[in-house]
Amino acid sequence: MRKEVIYQLGNTYRDDLRIYGYHFGKGEKSACIVGSMRGNEVQQMYVCSQLVKALKELEGHGGFVPGSEILVIPSVNHFSMNIGKRFWAVDNTDINRMFPGYDQGETTQRIAAGVFDVVQHYSCGIQFTSFYMPGDFIPHVRMMETGFQKPSLANLFGLPYVVIRKPRPVDTTTLNYNWQIWDTNAFSVYTNATDRIDQVSAGQAVASVLRFLTRMGFLRYTSHSGYIATVVREDDLKNVKSDAAGIYRRLVEPGQEVKKGEVLAEVLDPHEGDVVSRILSPERGIIFFAYAQPLVMERAIIFKIIKRLHQ
């Protein structure tokens, strides 16, 4: 393993921002794994730290196939993490909306350019990231439909689901999109936590990346075969919204099978405690995403359901 500062930014009031890369193996740029790019993505950094630990051990036991190099960047934006902010501390910009970056531009464009310069040209790029709605997912791999995406490769992670979605204008400045545009096979891996550590899904995420790297021929590692992934399109997920506002009580978990008409959640009057609404499942299916906050707004998306494919 070789640890290196891949980007450094000076600061008058704080320590310098130092972004580290951990290189394993020698040879072709095979895979690059990027962790937290936002200050609340603690689980994403944790998963990468566990991956660095596992790769270190594998390297010591001859687990690397000669000729391939793997890079892990556990965190990009610990400057925000250290002060409890999600986005860049000064101007609240999101580094993951600044790619491919510009080295003469604004601060977060410079950081993005510095990172992109190092992470591009790898044949595979894996990013651990988070969703803008607070909630829990079934662990899955997400790909954007850029015309360059390869869902068959996403299958090699052995996670239960692969989600494909059409990029929107805001997505064109993400790392994932730019990786794909510049010839890297890019995958975003979602575990079921962000600002807290979930050991089980972190373990599953580490195992899925090791499985992927093995199946791609970069590692020698005996892994469980994992799942044969179901490929779903984001548009095919059924959104369930809350029809009332108040205190939110969730009754089902991600991964759970639900029947049509089953009560998924209750909304309570925030002062009197009565149930003002019971949210029913519109379909038979599997809970893919579940909102996770104690309060809910009217019209908020609280579940995404994978419609039952085989009746």
Place this chain on the structure above:
Amino acid sequence: MIKTVVSVGLPVDEKLRIRKQTMEGPEAKGEKKRICIVTGTHGDELEGQYVCYELGRRLKEQKEHLKGIVDIYPALNPLGVDSITRGIPMFDLDMNRIFPGNEDGPVPEYVASRIIEDIKGADLCIDIHASNIFLREIPQVRISEMTAKALLPYAKKLNIDYVWIHGAATVLEATLAHSLNMIGVPTLVVEMGVGMRITLEYGRQLADGIFCLMKELGIWDGDVIRPKKPIISTDGQVGFVNANHSGIFIPHVDHWESIRKGETIGEILNPLEGKVEENLYSPCDGMVFTLREYPIVNSGSLIARVLGGEFH
């Protein structure tokens, strides 16, 4: 008349409401024209608040001259305006990146779709922004190359100092202005002043310009001023100055003043060590139309934009 454009229940008792004032001329006949004035998409930009007030005041005072419909939306992001939050509170999302929205999507996208639905069919829309808390801007209209031909005639009537015609970017396709331009509502984006402040002089200047445009559209038949002739630019003539060090920025020039190539725009100072970290120079002869207002800078922070050319 005050109308609610969209309303969404918040968890405890309150409702998020986007409201507008609709003013309609009593004598309007035949094809009634409608203009929409919108602002407050970014909750930390307040310059448009005074413009909305001033328009409403003048229209009420001289009702007899109003011949069409004027819709005034002072706060598209009311929770943000009230809480000094640039994005939409609770979502940490830039509202100007989610248009045209989606009726069935998450709450911010639902709200965006209702706003578009409400403005749809108007003859003109003016979307007033106020830079951000970091940069001060002269009153200007920003239009993309793609819409320049259609929008420039309107921009010239708006009594602003400058029209910046910029290149297209995919990410800007999710702005309110782009979405409205796509559905046939000509929309001008105004940028002026600085975040978290109101510059009265700019507010009056723009209000005067909006009356000029309304006269042109046949919505207003009262007296108007003669709009000032804006300087018009293209991307190629704009020079950018960014910081390369962190520290405090002290400007050496005034905003909207002419400058020579190589002249000092300002310095970045280190308060701990008592030294100058960096001197920043103008990349060309021209006018400083954007100037850093917020003193703390990082490497990369935008310091100034200079419009190249000879101005007197």
